[in-house]
Every structure is written in C-alpha cells, then in structure tokens.
Amino acid sequence: MDWLSMGRWSPYIVGIGIGLLSWVAFLLSDxxxxxxxxxxxxxxxxxxxxxxDKVMLHPYYQTVTPTVDWQWVIAVGIxxxxxxxxxxxxxxxxxxxxxxxxxxxxxxxxPRLIVAFIGGVLLGLGSRWADGCTSGHGISxxxxxxxxxxxxxxxxxxxxIAAAMAIYTIWA
Amino acid sequence: MLTKLHSDKxxxxxxxxxxxxxxxxxxxxxxxxxxxxxxGQLLLTDFTVLKIMLSAVIxxxxxxxxxxxRGWVRLHPKxxxxxxxxxxxxIFGVGFAVLGYCPGTALGAxxxxxxxxxxxxxxxxxxxxxxxxxxxxxxKDSVLSWGYFGLVSLPELLKVDxxxxxxxxAVALTVLLVVLETAGTY
Numbered sequence: 001m002d003w004l005s006m007g008r009w010s011p012y013i014v015g016i017g018i019g020l021l022s023w024v025a026f027l028l029s030d031x032x033x034x035x036x037x038x039x040x041x042x043x044x045x046x047x048x049x050x051x052x053d054k055v056m057l058h059p060y061y062q063t064v065t066p067t068v069d070w071q072w073v074i075a076v077g078i079x080x081x082x083x084x085x086x087x088x089x090x091x092x093x094x095x096x097x098x099x100x101x102x103x104x105x106x107x108x109x110x111p112r113l114i115v116a117f118i119g120g121v122l123l124g125l126g127s128r129w130a131d132g133c134t135s136g137h138g139i140s141x142x143x144x145x146x147x148x149x150x151x152x153x154x155x156x157x158x159x160x161i162a163a164a165m166a167i168y169t170i171w172a
Numbered sequence: 173m174l175t176k177l178h179s180d181k182x183x184x185x186x187x188x189x190x191x192x193x194x195x196x197x198x199x200x201x202x203x204x205x206x207x208x209x210x211x212g213q214l215l216l217t218d219f220t221v222l223k224i225m226l227s228a229v230i231x232x233x234x235x236x237x238x239x240x241x242r243g244w245v246r247l248h249p250k251x252x253x254x255x256x257x258x259x260x261x262x263i264f265g266v267g268f269a270v271l272g273y274c275p276g277t278a279l280g281a282x283x284x285x286x287x288x289x290x291x292x293x294x295x296x297x298x299x300x301x302x303x304x305x306x307x308x309x310x311x312k313d314s315v316l317s318w319g320y321f322g323l324v325s326l327p328e329l330l331k332v333d334x335x336x337x338x339x340x341x342a343v344a345l346t347v348l349l350v351v352l353e354t355a356g357t358y
Contacts (some may be wrong), residue, residue, distance in 0.1 A: 006201075011223035012349075014202035018224065019231025021194055026236050026245040029187045030178040033195065036275040036301075043302040059312065060305040069181075070188035075279055077192020078199070082280035085200035094285040098207035098272065101288075109287070116288040119271025120278070120296015121303065126267050127275055128304035129316075130260025131250050134274040135195075137261075138225055141250055143232035145326040145337060148252020152261040157214075159265020164214030167269060 007089050022140060029070060032144065034136030036127035038075035040064045104172045130155075174244070196280050205280035207272035207288070214269050219352050226349055230342045237338040247325070254319025271296065 003009075018033075025033045044066020048055045055061055086092040096109035105111060127133040130152045132141060138156060141149020177183055202224050203209045212218025239245040268274055271293050273281050278297060281289035326341075327334040 008203050009198075009201045011202055011220050012227045014198045015224040015227025016231045017198045018195065018228035019233075019235065021191055021198075022228070022232040023235040023239070024187075025191055027174065027239060028177060029184055029191070030174075030246070030248075032248045033191065035192075035195075035279070036297075039275060039297045039301040040305060043298055043305060046298075047302075058305065060308040064305075068185075070184045073185055073188035074192035074195070077189045077194075078196035078276055078279045079283040080189075081193035081196025081198075082200040082205055082283035083196075084193075085197040086205075086284035089201070091200070092285050094287060096287045098286070098288065100208045100211055101272075112288050113292040116271050116292025117296040117299075119267050119269070120293040120298075121300040122263055122267030122296075123271055123275060123278075123293075124267075124297040124300020124302075125304050126260050126262075126264025126300075128260075128301055128308075129311075130257055130264055131252070133264065133276065134225070134268070135276050137250070138274075139228045139232065140248075143229045143236060144247050144249055145233070145334065145341065146247075146249040146252075147321060147324045147326060147329060148250050148257045150326070151252060151257040152264075155258050155261025156265045156268060159262040160214045160268040161216065161265075163266040163269035164211055168211070168215055 004088050005090070007091060018139065019143075022143065025140075031070060032136065032140035033074075034071070034132060034140055035074050035078060036124075036133035036136060037064055037071045039124055040128060041066050041069075041072045042075075104168065195276070196283065199277055199280045200284060205273070205277045205284055205286070207281070207286070210272050210274075210277065211269070223349060223352065226345050230345050233338050234342055237335050241335050249323045249325055251323045252321055253317055254321075255315040255317060259315060267300070 022033050025031050041064060044055060044061045048066050055066060097107050097112045101112055130137065132149065132152060134156060137149040137152040142153055199205050202220065204221055204224060209218055209220050213221035236245060240247060271278065273289050273293055275297060278289045278293040282294055327337045
C-alpha cells in the first residue's frame, strides 16, 4: 500500500486516471466531467434560500438550475477526495501564503488573500462567460474535439501565461 | 440498459460524488492543487499541468470516440462564439494566474489546508459566478453572440471521421508529450 502514501504520482498516471474517470462519467452518467457549474449552482442555491423560488425565473438560472444534482455533488466529491489524498500522503497543512508567493511578495497573509479573491472573481466570471473551465473545456471538451473547447482552452493558457509573466517579471 | 441508470436520480448523485472523489484525489496526488505547480506551468518552468491534461485528453478521447462508435455514449459538445470562448477564455486565464488555481483545483487546495484558496479563492469564485448571472441578461444577445459558431466539432469542420481524427490527435499529443519530456530541463 506504499503508493497510497506516496507524496506525488507521475503526471501520466494521474492524467490516465482522469481520462478513465471521464469514460465512467460518459458511460454511467451520460455527462462530461466538469466543475465550475457547481459554483453557479451554489450562488443560485444561496439566493434561493433568501429570495425563494422566484430565483428560478432568472434568465441565467433557467439555463443553469440552482439544484443539488450530479454537477453540484462533484464539487463535494473533489473536496473529500483531495482531503483524503492529502491526509494519506501527509501533505495536509494549514497555509496562508504559498511558497512561491512568499519568496517574491513576502509572507503577509492579507495581500495574498486580496489578490486570491480578485483572481477568484475573474475565474468565476471567466468560467461562466466561456461556459466551462479547465475541466469542462480543457479536458472534457477538448477530448470530444469540440471547437469551442479548443478555442477556450488555448485562450485560458494565453491569458494565464501573459498574466503570470506580468505578475512575476514586471510587477515583482 | 444504461439510459435507465442515467435517469436514476439517487444513483446519479452517488456517481457524481464518487467521480468527484476520485477526481479530487487524483488532482491532489498529481500536485496540481498547489499554487507553485500551477504558476510553474504558467511561467513555463514546470509542465506538470500540461502533462496531466494531455494524458487525460488522449485516454479520454480514444475511449469516448470508441464508445460512441459502438453506440454506447453520445457526445456533449458546448456551443461557442468568439465573444464567449475568446473573451471568456482570456478573463479565465488572467484569473487562473492571479488566483493560482482553477475552479476544481481551488476546491482541492482548500481541502489540503491552503487558506488563500479556501478564503480568497472560493469566495471570489462565488462572487464572480453571481456577478456573471447578474449581467448575463445584458451579455446574452450582445458580447456572447459575437462571432457565433455553435456546436461544431473538429471532425465536422474538417469533414473527416471522428474515430480517425481521434487517433491522429492522440498521436500528435503523444509526440508533444515525448518532446516535452525529452526537452530535459522540465
């Protein structure tokens, strides 16, 4: 059982594993693997708790229904799976600031939290705008050879590489 | 046989949870729930993210196109437009670098104790998603429909057989992985 406590697996083993999971998702659930929709559903569910079922009439929540379903429990599963994996390999640790960030911008939590929040807003906005994220477009869409997914995935990396270079070479 | 399973709500909730569990486990074990690994990819110093994504795409693609040939699965392509896929993709990309996680890996990072992902990232993702829902009625018939190309797939666009193209793309992506691996410094 040594492999269960190994800190890191080969990226090829991990990638093939994710590919096999997508076979299961297509065969048994008739769905592609994706996870950013869960965030929209959560927003809708929160709004529904406060404003009631009229939220369901909102144009966006007619296309992405705020309900607890397959696409929503995926997010719960990811949290549980990553937690168990980190526990088994002894990698779980509370950390405010990632190592690379700390070595460039210092160890203070507040600046990192503010930047992380801004990044999260852009990520949430962008994933809904493009109708998918690194899983839904980047893995599941490209494997189906969908044009929109290839275009979106290439743009994810163009935007990401440009912004990362700007942050770590110009700003730093 | 399978369509009965597809409409069984309790079974599908279980499947979503199980698939999510193994997905989260693999993301964490692959190291992509770490900010340093994601930024390493975007700064082009660590190719772990691309290696995982491409091996997942090769494996998934050959399976899905084979199952489709046998009539066991149907595809679920997403519609796109220049306004959606390019503008949305670029906004996503900037957020990807600024946060240092994507939506799935932010969940995984939060689960391994990264508080920047848990507090800043997940909160930001919810706010960003809510913001999009709020402005969606204004974007729907303007930006999002610019340069609409719809549900088109590469095999349709190139007028070739899907199963054959899947093999060609699989070989091309494998060559890319071999080049990345033998380029050495990574």
